[in-house]
Amino acid sequence: MTIVADVKPRHGAGLKRLLTKMGQDAAGNDVVPLGELSTAHFARMLMLDPTKDLDGNPLPAHFLYMSDIDGSVEEHLEELVDIAPDGLDQVLRHCEGYPARGKVARDDRLEFLSAHAVKAGAEYVNTVGRTLAQVRDEAHLRAEIQDFLDSGDFEGVEPEAARDAIRRFVQAREDLRWAIEPAPSPGPAQRAAELVQALGFPLELLALAPVIVPALPVWALLLRLHELRDKARTIPPSDTHDRELAALEDFTAQNPFSAVGERKPGLTRLVTAASILRLVDYGARYIFNNGSLTGVKTIHFARWVFLDDTRRMIFASSYDGSLESYMDDFINQVWWGLNAVFSNGVGFPRTSWLVFGGSQNEQPFKDYLRRHEVPTQVWYSAYDELTAINIDNNAQIRAGLSGEMSREETEAWLLLL
Amino acid sequence: MAATPVSLEVQDVQGLVASAYGHLPHGCFVLLEIADATKARAWLGELAGDVTTAAGRVEGESINVALTPSGLEKLGVPRSALGAFSLEFQDGMTESSRSRVLGDTGDSAPEYWAWGSPDTASIDLILLLYASTQQELAGMLTRRADLGGTGLREVHHLDARRDEREHFGFHDGISQPVIEGFRTGHARDTIKTGEFVLGYPNEYGQFTARPLLEHGEDPGHLLPRDAQGSGRPDLGRNGTYLVLRQLAQDVSGFWTHLHGVAQSSGNGYGDATALAARMVGRWPGGAPLVLSPDRDDPALSDANDFAYHQTDQLGLRCPIGAHLRRAHPRDSLDPNPGSDSSVAIDRMHRLLRRGRLYGPRVDPDDAPGAPDDRQRGLQFMCLCANLSRQFEFIQHTWVNNPKFDGLYEDSDPLLGPRGRAFTIQARPTRRRVTNLPAFVQVRGGAYFFLPGIRAMRWLASLSGGPS
Numbered sequence: 001m002t003i004v005a006d007v008k009p010r011h012g013a014g015l016k017r018l019l020t021k022m023g024q025d026a027a028g029n030d031v032v033p034l035g036e037l038s039t040a041h042f043a044r045m046l047m048l049d050p051t052k053d054l055d056g057n058p059l060p061a062h063f064l065y066m067s068d069i070d071g072s073v074e075e076h077l078e079e080l081v082d083i084a085p086d087g088l089d090q091v092l093r094h095c096e097g098y099p100a101r102g103k104v105a106r107d108d109r110l111e112f113l114s115a116h117a118v119k120a121g122a123e124y125v126n127t128v129g130r131t132l133a134q135v136r137d138e139a140h141l142r143a144e145i146q147d148f149l150d151s152g153d154f155e156g157v158e159p160e161a162a163r164d165a166i167r168r169f170v171q172a173r174e175d176l177r178w179a180i181e182p183a184p185s186p187g188p189a190q191r192a193a194e195l196v197q198a199l200g201f202p203l204e205l206l207a208l209a210p211v212i213v214p215a216l217p218v219w220a221l222l223l224r225l226h227e228l229r230d231k232a233r234t235i236p237p238s239d240t241h242d243r244e245l246a247a248l249e250d251f252t253a254q255n256p257f258s259a260v261g262e263r264k265p266g267l268t269r270l271v272t273a274a275s276i277l278r279l280v281d282y283g284a285r286y287i288f289n290n291g292s293l294t295g296v297k298t299i300h301f302a303r304w305v306f307l308d309d310t311r312r313m314i315f316a317s318s319y320d321g322s323l324e325s326y327m328d329d330f331i332n333q334v335w336w337g338l339n340a341v342f343s344n345g346v347g348f349p350r351t352s353w354l355v356f357g358g359s360q361n362e363q364p365f366k367d368y369l370r371r372h373e374v375p376t377q378v379w380y381s382a383y384d385e386l387t388a389i390n391i392d393n394n395a396q397i398r399a400g401l402s403g404e405m406s407r408e409e410t411e412a413w414l415l416l417l
Numbered sequence: 418m419a420a421t422p423v424s425l426e427v428q429d430v431q432g433l434v435a436s437a438y439g440h441l442p443h444g445c446f447v448l449l450e451i452a453d454a455t456k457a458r459a460w461l462g463e464l465a466g467d468v469t470t471a472a473g474r475v476e477g478e479s480i481n482v483a484l485t486p487s488g489l490e491k492l493g494v495p496r497s498a499l500g501a502f503s504l505e506f507q508d509g510m511t512e513s514s515r516s517r518v519l520g521d522t523g524d525s526a527p528e529y530w531a532w533g534s535p536d537t538a539s540i541d542l543i544l545l546l547y548a549s550t551q552q553e554l555a556g557m558l559t560r561r562a563d564l565g566g567t568g569l570r571e572v573h574h575l576d577a578r579r580d581e582r583e584h585f586g587f588h589d590g591i592s593q594p595v596i597e598g599f600r601t602g603h604a605r606d607t608i609k610t611g612e613f614v615l616g617y618p619n620e621y622g623q624f625t626a627r628p629l630l631e632h633g634e635d636p637g638h639l640l641p642r643d644a645q646g647s648g649r650p651d652l653g654r655n656g657t658y659l660v661l662r663q664l665a666q667d668v669s670g671f672w673t674h675l676h677g678v679a680q681s682s683g684n685g686y687g688d689a690t691a692l693a694a695r696m697v698g699r700w701p702g703g704a705p706l707v708l709s710p711d712r713d714d715p716a717l718s719d720a721n722d723f724a725y726h727q728t729d730q731l732g733l734r735c736p737i738g739a740h741l742r743r744a745h746p747r748d749s750l751d752p753n754p755g756s757d758s759s760v761a762i763d764r765m766h767r768l769l770r771r772g773r774l775y776g777p778r779v780d781p782d783d784a785p786g787a788p789d790d791r792q793r794g795l796q797f798m799c800l801c802a803n804l805s806r807q808f809e810f811i812q813h814t815w816v817n818n819p820k821f822d823g824l825y826e827d828s829d830p831l832l833g834p835r836g837r838a839f840t841i842q843a844r845p846t847r848r849r850v851t852n853l854p855a856f857v858q859v860r861g862g863a864y865f866f867l868p869g870i871r872a873m874r875w876l877a878s879l880s881g882g883p884s
Contacts, residue, residue, distance in 0.1 A: 142825075146849070154846050162845040236626075242504055246514040250813070253820050295752040322518070324805055325814045331621075332762060333752050362621040387820045414846040415731055 001073045002305050005095040005116045007047065007061035015063060015094040016047050019377035023248075026380035031087035032080075034380035039076055041132050042301055042318045043067040044256055045091070045378035053311050054262055054346065063095050065113075066316055068301040070131045073117065081109045121274070121313070122281035124302040126388045128289040130395070134183060135383055138394035141179045145170070145397065145417060159410040166417075167401055182402045183395065198286040201278075222268045223354060227343075230264060232350035234364035237371040245373055250322055252384035254300070256376040257326065258316045259369060260307070261345035270310060272354070273344040277304055280341060291392050295333045298326065300388050304341065313345065318379075320387040327366050335359045345372070423617055425471065425599040425610055429641070429655040429869045432469035433481045433545065434614060434800060435599065437579070437590065437771050441479055441547035443554040444577035444773055446661070446796065447562050448532060449542040449569045451491040454882025456568025457542075458492055462877030465870055471599070478557055479547040482873070483659045483865035485509070488541030493879030498652060501628035502866065505804040506658060510862045511535060518809055520817040523834060525859035531663070532573040532861040540572055543661070543865055547577075573861075575663065577773035577796050584666045584774060584793050585693065585831075585856075586781040588703030592721045592745060594767045603722070605760070608767050615802050616644050616654030620765050625802045627653025639875040655869030657800050660808050662862035663775075664832070665794040671856040672784035678850055686841070686848065695841055696830035698741025701781075706735035724748040726755030732842035738827040743815045750822060766811050768799040794860070804864060832857050 007015055018031065022045070027035030034043045043066065050061040069076045081088060088109060092098040098112055148169045154162050170176045186194065205212065249255050263273055284293070284302075293299055302317035319326050330338050339358035343351040349365050351358035359365040383391070393416055400413035427435070438444070451457045461482070469479035484492075486507050490499060499507065508515065511527040511534050521527060527534035546561060548554035564571060583589040595602030598610045598617070611619030615627040628651075629643055635650035643649045675689035686692045694700045700713035707729050708717055724747045729735055735742055742749065745767075748759045776793025801807035815821055816829045819837065830839040830853060839850040868876065 149846060150849055150851060157845050159845045239500070239504055239507070243508070243512075243514070249514065250517050297751060320820065321818070322810070322813050324810050328762070328765065328806070328810075332758070332765075360621070362619075362623055363626055389823050390820065390825055393823065411844065414844070415842060417846050 001067055001069065001076065002118050002120055002303065003063075003065040003113055003116045004118050004305070004307060005063045005092070005097070005112075007050075007063050007094055008096050009060070011094040012047065012050060012061040015061075015091070016377065018091060018094075019045055019047055023376075023378040026378050031090055032084040033087075034378070035382075036083045037067070037069075037076070037079060037380075037382075039070040039079070039132055040380070041068045041070075041135070041382050042256075043378075043380045044258070044316065044376050046258060046374065046376050048260060048307075048314075048374060053308065054265055059308055059312075060096075062307065063091070064314070066303070068125070068318070070133075077110055077113050081106055081113070085109065118305060120281075120303040120305045121277035122284060122304045124280075124284035124293060124299065124317075125289065126293075126300050127291055127392065127395075128285065129186070130391070132382055134395075135386070135391055137178070138391070138398050139383065139386055141170070141176055142394045142397055142417075144173065144176060149417060159407060159414055162414055163400075163405070163410050170401055179398050179401050182399055201282045219268070219271070220353070223272060226264070226266070226268055227351055227353075230350065231346075232348065234347055234349055234367050235371060236367040237373075242370060244375060245370070248375055248379075252381070253387055254318055254320050254381055254384050255323065255326075256316070256318055256379040257323070258314065258374050258376045259372040260312055260314045260374055261342070261347075261372045262312050263306075263310060264344055264346055269344050273313070273341070274310075276340045276344070280304070280337070291388065293334065294337065296329045297389055297392075298329060298387065315342075316376075318381060320389070323370075327369060330369075331359050331362060331365060342368075347371075423598050423610060425596060425614060425617070426641075426655055426869075427471040427599070429871055430471040430614060431481045431656075431867055431870070432471050432475070432479055433659075433771055433867065434596070434657060434769065435471035436474070436479075437593075438479050438547040439579055439590075440474070440476075441549050442579040443549065443551050444545070444547045444579065445554060445558060445562075446575040446577050447544040447546065447558075447571060448540045448573040448575070449544060449564075450539055450572050451488060451541040451568060451883065452570050453568030453884050454491050454493060455880075455884055456566060457882075458568075458877045458879060460567040460569065461492070461873055465873040465877060468870065468873070470870060477549060478553055479545075480557070480561060481545040481867065483543050483545070483867040484876075485540055485542070485863060485865055487539055489866065489876070491541055491882045492876050493881040494652075494876070495630075495634065498628050498630050498634065501626075501630075501652075503626060503658070503804055505809060506864045506866060510660075510662075510864050515809075518813045520812065520828075520832075520834060521859050521862075524855070525834075530859065530861045533863040534861075537861075538572045540863055542569065543659075543863075545577075575796055575861075576775040578775065580774050580778075582701070583795055584668050584776070584778065585671055585697075586701045587693075587697055587699060588701065588718055590770055590772065591699075591703055591719055593770060596769075606721075608764055612765075612767060612802055612807070613769050613800055614655060614657050616641070616651055616656075619802065620761075627651065627656075627802075629653070635875060637875075637878055639878060640871055641869075650875075652868075652872050652875065654872075656872055657802055657867050658804050658808075659771075659865040659867045660797070660799045660801070660804070660862075661865065662797040663794065663860040664797050665791050665858045665860045667789045667791070667856045667858070668779045668781070668793065669784045669787040669789050670854065672781055673786060674854060674856075676785050682848075686850075692850075695736050696739060696839060698735050698739035705741075706739070710734040724755070724760075726759070730754065733844065736839070736841045737822050738824055738830065738840055740816075740829050740831045743818075743821055743829055744811060746815065746822070766807055766815070768801050768807055768811065771798040771800060772796060773798070791858075794857070800867065 022029040022031050045065050048062040051059050298320040300318045305314050336355040339351045339355045342348050343358050349358050349361040397416050469475050546557050594608040595606045596613050597607050609620045610617035619625050630650040640650040641654045643651045675692050679686050679689045679692050699705050702713040702718045704714040704717035707723050726748045748755050752758050773796045819826050819828050826838050827840050828837040839853050841848045
């Protein structure tokens with residue numbers, strides 16, 4: 001979920017100071033200890049500085065709260081409000097429309113948060129349906145099996161016998177016994193509902209085909225004209241900006257990424273950006289929903305959200321490894337997708353027919369990303385020492401504790417450990 | 418993207434780019450501080466005529482020179498030009514975010530370094546001397562490092578000996594990329610010129626950021642002009658970045674520990690040598706584990722024509738976390754391991770390795786039990802055009818990364834920090850060495866710029882600086 005609120009004039013510095021302090025211990029700080037959230041995989045709070053739009057109109061500072069959660073938004077907000085009522089007041093008092101002083105009722109807090117919730121233009125989840133509890137439990141399971149293997153000698157043991165020994169170990173442990181049952185999978189009714197949902201968007205497109213198909217060539221030419229006319233001079237980030245961001249990176253196996261850009265003006269770019277996000281959202285939900293975004297396996301969650309009446313957009317993600325490797329993955333594996341989305345941003349390296357060029361210009365592209373990246377003052381991960389690949393491997397380890405396996409399958413499963 | 422190969426301008430490139438000077442086994446690196454800029458410039462101008470270039474092999478001795486940002490500044494390089502060097506170089510190896518990225522923490526933290534840290538004497542310049550005999554080197558040192566009248570002061574000097582085997586006893590330096598436009602070699606190992614020398618197209622078919630000067634800043638027309646056609650003088654062209662790190666090796670601790678592990682684990686790991694080979698990825702003689710998993714094979718001592726995916730996707734021959742597999746994963750990583758796209762990723766993260774040894778050798782057989790006198794190790798040196806994408810990426814994302822290629826809590830078994838695990842993939846299931854101590858400690862380090870010959874002449878033509 002995403003919450004966006006304007007910051008009151010002259011409150012920016014105070015809010016930023018507060019957030020920076022909280023960010024030193026996002027999970028346990030005494031303002032809003034995000035580690036107490038029971039369904040949040042990731043959460044972040046950040047402040048965007050006040051600025052001007054492309055026409056020179058002032059844009060106020062924004063406060064953003066984003067979280068990647070299991071279950072309903074309502075329950076999540078209630079939990080947030082209950083774990084840190086006073087802390088939330090401390091943060092939100094800097095925002096427009098929040099009482100500057102005095103006691104705030106629980107319902108008013110909830111109402112403020114709900115009223116400022118915005119829908120993402122597109123969302124990506126590494127593996128749809130995997131809960132925080134499952135991630136944590138399966139990580140614990142794997143660690144315990146590792147210790148068990150360290151304590152024994154399996155040299156020369158037949159694969160079936162080795163698997164049986166591990167299963168007996170898990171079965172015997174009260175805290176692990178749950179793992180002998182496979183993780184719940186969607187039942188037939190749920191799968192049918194999913195299919196209906198998945199078909200909705202293609203059917204919609206089909207119905208609109210009489211309009212879309214003739215419009216496509218016109219749109220393509222208009223876009224091409226824009227591409228040729230756009231200024232595409234990329235400016236490297238300032239050294240100070242670069243150092244400020246570097247100081248927040250590479251403490252754990254994961255990093256946050258938050259970047260804000262201005263959408264190129266005009267209807268063509270608005271239509272392009274909105275349509276591409278719709279496609280990305282669909283693709284992320286129904287196609288790339290199981291561990292890999294067209295080959296990139298290091299992104300846990302990502303989202304794109306329009307800000308300021310679609311004049312700006314924020315991209316926020318939580319990923320494994322360093323920014324350098326993240327950007328290289330982008331350039332080498334999802335360059336076309338990146339171009340389609342980000343080339344609607346002012347200053348992106350020049351693209352050709354939406355998907356070509358652009359991010360293929362290594363240094364200008366890296367400069368563009370870094371220049372638009374903003375400090376994520378508070379970033380919380382519920383499992384900052386697990387990569388998405390680790391999490392997926394843990395799920396496979398658990399899955400292999402149940403069911404029949406051939407000798408080959410057993411050998412392959414043992415090598416996951 | 419595929420451009421016609423360009424030829425390297427060998428006359429303008431320092432010889433270290435072309436050669437590790439394997440034929441000159443004796444060497445010394447002299448770290449210097451500039452006390453008098455005018456005299457130092459005169460010295461550098463003279464040296465520009467004497468340094469070894471990539472143009473030919475010098476039999477007797479070789480000399481090269483590189484500078485730090487403070488050295489460039491003292492010689493009078495304008496602020497704007499200094500700011501055009503990469504941020505990694507400007508900030509230096511010991512900047513705190515960088516220490517985290519490089520793993521220079523714990524006892525490897527810069528505060529414990531013998532040189533190169535903010536607490537030790539400032540380093541402006543490094544003189545790299547190579548000779549075929551100890552006497553020749555002594556002669557060179559007398560002539561070259563006689564600093565009277567040069568405006569330079571010696572801060573520290575480092576022995577740098579070339580040997581077939583590094584201190585743990587392993588044949589080293591086997592795999593090196595071939596620079597396109599300079600030599601011909603196996604297509605797989607031939608990497609674009611711009612990955613190792615500034616001012617040439619890189620693996621992306623583009624030019625790596627480099628210090629271009631303003632139009633008026635080279636009135637004498639000493640520098641080459643920007644190959645991209647802006648007309649600006651290119652201070653970077655034919656130069657590159659040089660990384661130097663002094664890595665102390667606890668040889669005795671290494672072998673003592675491995676003998677202990679091998680003895681306590683029955684026949685699980687094989688003997689200490691077999692365990693060490695699994696940590697390295699090659700046998701002491703050089704044979705790669707992928708080609709010869711069970712024993713050292715002298716016939717394979719320089720074998721380099723292999724990949725991982727087809728033969729050893731699961732790491733049953735060469736463990737996934739072995740040092741070699743991390744530092745140069747070949748075709749083993751995403752996307753599509755075993756394919757050209759996997760190899761393409763590897764090609765964007767290559768280094769020219771120019772490392773040497775220091776300190777007396779300890780025989781591996783005598784090593785267990787001997788006290789560690791911290792007197793030996795590796796002068797790790799490499800050259801690359803993009804410190805961030807090449808050296809720092811390899812160090813952070815591959816070598817030091819506990820999550821490398823699907824692992825969980827392993828770090829590089831040779832270079833990694835204390836207390837991590839080393840997993841040996843095996844049937845029926847993996848074996849694991851836990852609580853592996855650190856055998857290597859960083860003792861010093863810095864980033865340098867290895868200029869082209871014309872860039873040296875331009876530097877010598879500047880004015881200002883300390884006197």
